[in-house]
Amino acid sequence: MFDFALLKKLCLANGVSGREDSVRKMIEEEIRPYADEMYVDALGNLIAMKKGENRAPKKVLFDAHTDEIGFIITGITDDGLLSFSTVGGINPSVILGRAVVVGDEHPVDGVIGAKAIHMLSAEEREKLPETDKMYIDIGAMTKEEAEAVVSLGDSAYFKSDYVEFGDGSIAAKAIDDRAGCAALICMMRKPLKYDTWFSFSVQEEVGGNGGKTAAYSVAPDIAVVAESTACGDVADAKGNARVCVYGGGAVVSFMDRGTIYDKPLYDHAFAIAAERGIPCQTKTMIAGGNNAHVIDSVRGGVRVAAVSVPGKYIHSAYNVSHKDDIQAVYDLLCALADTLAEQ
Template identity: 35%
Template structure:
């Protein structure tokens, strides 16, 4: 299946560390405004794409796709111009080695993640596990030059080009720009079509630091039904035992059963499976022992809770600059979400 890789590449390239999603938000608003009935932005910066349902008394369906990517924030500039930072989101320290970053100050400043060269390490230092505090950012500029452009509190994102590899895409920030892309493409498919219930496609902020935007958005929307939309681990790699793989690339979109933050409503899981079967969409189950998504906020931060589940996109090498996803899985995710939104009123949602 083909996907709009040009748009996906643009979304991935656009910087948006947690709390600093403004450039992604601007892109999203431009893309969705012609597609829906209303667009709103709340005080936190969540973007609501609202499409009205055709039912006499429509229920509310919320989809959460977070705009932020893991990044950093400037905490100190030393006498030589080297920059210290704090993480925004979860990092494996070893993935920082030899990476380029962009510091978003008065203008974007390129920098490199650097640490003590191996040539001058002691044997003990060579064998120890790297820590975030071992790294600093070198811009090649003096302190005076750095301070003209950068100040404490400026966000930092990673720098890496979007490429295609076989039937896969590879980039930084597929987590969670894939979901941003999928939600936009779903809204495109729904344009001009009737949907039974009011749809709130919410492009959320600050997920990587604790699903903060989704919590606030869910309180605002108060959804009856909810879908998280996020990447998940595909550990289908050498050395992985079968039970560790979570999902596999090319085996279809994933229907979440649970993660560390959410046990999905069994009625929603059943509905999503039935919908996939009805529309001949390839899928695989997802049980993620650690990690969570906006699904948790959508499920619980609403009066009485919502009937919630999630569409998950299998992705290798998560939280690195080489995240990889299969184009067919991405297309399948668009088709599953679209089908769920059009068919949601046909399911028996009673407890049984």
């Protein structure tokens, strides 16, 4: 079974792209008893192999990224406010007014602010402020006071709790892609049919640098990316615009903005899901992307598939996913680990 306590632990950890050390160390401790090989490469990817009951006729890699979207500090004003840039794709609409934590070793609390609405001109009220018009307020009154606790290049993170609500829903930051990381850890805890490789990769949110280097090192024949993907089944979304259905099971993609997925692997995923009674669906819109777009072209090429958790409000302070969908993703990944080496 999928370990939701582990997911909570991982979601509450901070690891914006390029600053994933604390998340990686947490995962290292979780998989150390189960890995037959394990190392960290120069970029920060955690790569592991677990021996199975049989030697694999094809080398299969399962990848999940450890990083999350967030912010990086770019300046400090004379009155102690912090300017910042986003790390990864974040819409300004989900930023304003949010609580954040700035820094890693000695974190400080802050709030993302902008000019108050009663001070805006009529023209300014018609549009959302861009991030370069926002700032992080850490309660400092002067530049010197802020510089005593924050440095340029420090990371900032959404300050979010892990909340279970409704009939099986979870809200937390970084479900994208700590759900994938937790699924891979749970896979390593169980006996495997074949020798299997795992990469807990870095910097996916800024282009997939970690997935590319990890796949180059492992040189797999087949790779499966365990991810989260945006679902659009809100009140006014109809038909294909829903992308995938919240509560509809694991999402297996045929194409996104970066990858055309291997058709036999795509078909196999649905076949094995049907055989084992695992809820499964596809994306009905060509949207998004993940590490598959960098993994598929390394060395002589890699056959790729993606299995994703449907997520509402993705790339915000609170992703929302359903426990049943996360369980379905884990079950399908386990089924693929049993069978892909033969494909």
